[in-house]
Amino acid sequence: MPGMPSERQGSLDWEHTLFLAIVAAFLAWYLSDATLASPTFSNLILIAPVGAVAVGLLIYVAVAEFVGGSTDATSETSAHATGDPSRYRGTSFGSIALLMLFFALFVAVIPYAGFDIATFVFMVATLWLLGERRVIFTLTLSLGIAAGISVAAMTLMTFPMPMGIARAIWRAF
Amino acid sequence: MARVRNTNTLKSRPIARRSFLGLLAGAASASQWRARTALAAAWPTDPITIVVSTKAGGGFDLMARNLAPALSKELGVPVNVLDKEGGAMVLGTKYFLSQPHDGNTLLVSGPAPYWYADINKFHAGFDLKDFDIMNIQWADKTGVFVPIGSKVKSFKEIIDAIRTRPGEVSCGVVRDSGEFFNAGILMDTLKKPLSTIRLVTYESSAPLRTAVAGGQLDFGMVSLEASLNMLTLIRPIALFNGSRIPDLPDTPTVNEVLKDDGLSAEFVPSSMRAVITYADLKDKHPDQYERLRGAYEKVLRDPEFQEKAKKAGIGAEWIGPDKSMAVIKSTYAIFDRYKSLLNE
């Protein structure tokens, strides 16, 4: 598999180790939280067996990672899991990280700035990040999407969505 | 009305001639105008929202949606229904509390039994004293149902079966419902541990009724009036209530059945579907409160509405704020005695 970070025999993959640590932490936290909440059979009827098998699999994967032989790698891979590696060639880790950061910030500011303003700013920032440099196009598209979303939210939604200025403008008309 | 229209044309004509920037400024003056007429005209001027703390299609939602058009006619403004389900009614109720306490928002929720668990078990962050229970419009009873083809003729047979065949009789309830408590109270009265029956818990009443109708359970305990549309599939054999009800004159109360054994118990109502407002509304906006209460009472006292509600299979009783709160407090007193059931 050229271009994919999956050739792990021999050297230790720190990123995967970190991922395994996160999974281990989740399992430890959730299984103990569920048990502490109520250590009864009816509460743990599904969680206990599923958790036990999950822990077993985690240990297996971890051992395979540290010792080396990832024995159960199938020769055939599903398209969903890998896709076509060439598609990711142009992708730098930095731009993916920034994209995720932008997205997280977008969602984080919605309750404060409103859907309308957050959408507009997120659109402009992301378009620029991904390489769109036409200023008029960027602004028009961002404004259009923000306006469309806002109008849909105010006229169709059965419950109110946080809005910055859209509601005031809407009322004015 | 003529005066209002006049003001409108006077104000809007100059706006039409303004530029775009001027329009934004005009928006400010328009809202001032709205505020002024709001003061002049009688409340309400804006649409009223009824928040429902369950999903669309449930008994609570049906009650609110049937009430909305009638209330709208009475108040002269649109009345919208907003379903905010989730977290055993916690999310909708908390959302209602977060709205301005001005009478423009009402709540339809279940102060008993659901809030009892919310307050005492789920640390919901609200309390009974935050609310004014305007009216328990639909206090359903617990019905005991068997499948239509069941050999069981009476509730007495079920009690006997519970006694003679411990651990074999299955009974379905919705978790944390009034029925769940009533099952616990019944077993307590029979001096048997709850584990004597196979208690099967369902998340809502629809799958439970399906299970009873399909003969999956020996019997099911589920809100009675909301089940009356299914009488060709399920058969009521008893009800948990002080007296029989007119719709089912031949169905005995559980206490009638228990009397033969010299037993009797105080049971809790099933779902209480209530129209609720804020505790501080009466003091802060007494006019609004009275207007709402008066309009709502008038709707429920209207024979036409009563007939409509009966057709749709929805409760439409008026007992008023004082009696409603008293009923809920006495119900909570029974819950307090059986609080341990919440942790079964």
Place this chain on the structure above:
Amino acid sequence: MIDWQALVSALHILQGSYSAWLLTIPGIALGMLGGAIPGVSSALILAIVLPLTLWMSLLSALIFMTAIYTGAAFGVAIPAILMGVPGSPAAVATSFDGYPMTQRGEHNLALGLALAASTLGHMGAYLILFLGIGWISHAVLKLGPLEMLLLMLWGLSLIAVLRGRYVSRSLLSGLIGILIATIGLSPRDVIRGTFDIPELLDGVPVVSAMIGLFAASELFNLAGTSYLVQRSDLRKVNIGEIARGMLTALHHPIVILRGLVIGATIGGLPGVGAAVCNLVSYAETRRGDKHPETFGKGNPKGVIAAEAGNASSEAGSMATLLALGIPGGASSAVMLAALSLHDVTSGPQFLDQSKDIVYAIILNNFVQGAIMLVLGLGLIGLMANVIRIPVRILIPVILVLATFGSYSFSGNMAGPIAMVIFGFVGWLMQRHDYSVPACVVGLILGGKVEGALLQTYQISGGGQISYFLGRPIAIVLFLALLFSLFSRPIMQWWRQRRAEAVAQDGAVKSA
């Protein structure tokens, strides 16, 4: 089985109600467009139009609502195929093979397959409904918690086969999905893993988490690429290819039939519904195929199976709604509200007294299938242009729409927040070959499985075997499940052993 008198009367009603017919087309269009936005569910669209139905006759209201339902069931397939982001759990299995087809430049074909399978599934399931609505609704009643559990395990068995490079990692991600699905209030009212946040009492918002997992694992990685389809010669909308896809679907009648029987029967089970139908239909088709390993990599039969199972579940849920008055899911619950607003107490007597209206709805739904074919062709012709939009524009637009959709689904910020968190998780998983689809299947079914498992335990008096032995349907389902899981590996092992034996024989002889 068929009440001819009611049928004639139904034809008369339909003939006289122009408004009902006029509402069918906008209803389907509305449903399709809404369904195509990830996170916007048919239940939400129905709730939005519910107040409008007050001004319609009962028949018009029900027809308008079923038209929306019909349109939305197909609409969700479009983003699932074009972008690998299913709009609802009902289209998860559609993305398994639909998206790989798009990546290969076969988006036209895949959309055509989905449209034809949807239409046929929809019409076929309504035909079953027409022939025996009473029978279907009573069949549903015969399924208790044990049977439901077995059906869900059938869908859940997919996590073992939706694998990436490593079987162990895929299984692990499926199990983690199940565990995440159990966060929140348990079926026995125990609060688990909520950090005391009331928004989490109902658990992690599954639809938002699902969109996050899928969208992120694909979209984030697309940053820096130019187009969804790499080869520019394939990057076009081709009606001929769409038509070819529709014809291809006709070549697999068994797959469609299987899907629609599954949808019509288990689609109406309260709390099971469309989310399970498409998975079971997909799993069953994959198992029955000669080349199961080609599934998940763009096998057209996967798309057909998923869409037939999904589209036919509407008829199943209408059966329980109209015949029993029991809503099978969120969408039919809203329709129940519409019935009540028209002063109709739905339930068994509604079917007895208003069979003409029920027939009218069913007949209209046949026509809806035909209308959907035409409207759907137009819509996919339009939507397929997505592949011609540069990825740098597509990514922010989809993220914004999905955020909007997930807010509208949960009604609060819990949806969008879950989308961000699971977006990151999905990206990490994808990076390390942990199967995202397996995790999503666990996430969708985990909570339902726990409920059914607990009820089975309770109803059987603590798992007594006598309960199990007294339920013939469960035994049949159980054996079928065992067969479906183990027949192939056992056959393979057997064949291998025989081959070895022959080889040994040969070796012995030659020696």
